[in-house]
Amino acid sequence: MKPAFKDLIQVCREDASRWIRPGEVRDASAVTPSLFLRLLVYHLSLRATVWLRVGWFLKARGVRGAATFVQHRLLRNFGLEISPGATIGGGLYIAHPVGCTISAERIGRNATIIGSVTIGYNKSTRWRAVIGNDVFIGTGARVLGQIVVGDNVKIAANAVVLDDVAAGCTVAGMPARVVRKPDHPA
């Protein structure tokens, strides 16, 4: 189903809500139009996500060339490589877009991506990771291949994740290993 304009506004509000206190998950209803504008003025990185959402909206509405235009703009202006066609839930927070290459099969709600992160293929060029909800990806981390990263996972800075990660775990190292399991496994 094609997204309506109100869907674009909603997802932008959800993304902007992550910048009220940078990185925190807040209720998107707190983002009034004037707050949204202020957040856009103060946080250049938020502008990258707004462009991404505009590209997604235009592509989904069948505007030819829009996705390519936005993809090039994101790379040129923000150093961020990502396709506007990507399926990414609301509340996306990319702290430092420069040097991030994000090519996931799907990313859930409230993803936190710090900076210089790569999500992409490992051996096959076709298959990429599925990332759950509320996942934190620290600076310099690599998430490679057709793996599943569960909800509420934390990926430490500079980790290289090559295998599935169960929900709630923290992984670190190269290759990444579980360093913390959830207190109360689901």
Ligand SMILES: CC(C)(COP(=O)(O)OP(=O)(O)OC[C@H]1O[C@@H](n2cnc3c(N)ncnc32)[C@H](O)[C@@H]1OP(=O)(O)O)[C@@H](O)C(=O)NCCC(=O)NCCS
């Ligand atoms: C993963 C992270 C979020 C911490 O999560 P946590 O659940 O609080 O984990 P802890 O700090 O208790 O660390 C758990 C274990 O993992 C190890 N660890 C944590 N981060 C690590 C890393 N990046 N690489 C290797 N090991 C790491 C710790 O030394 C600890 O090991 P120990 O149990 O043997 O002492 C944090 O370490 C991290 O990487 N944050 C990224 C911050 C970032 O990107 N900053 C850039 C800002 S511009």
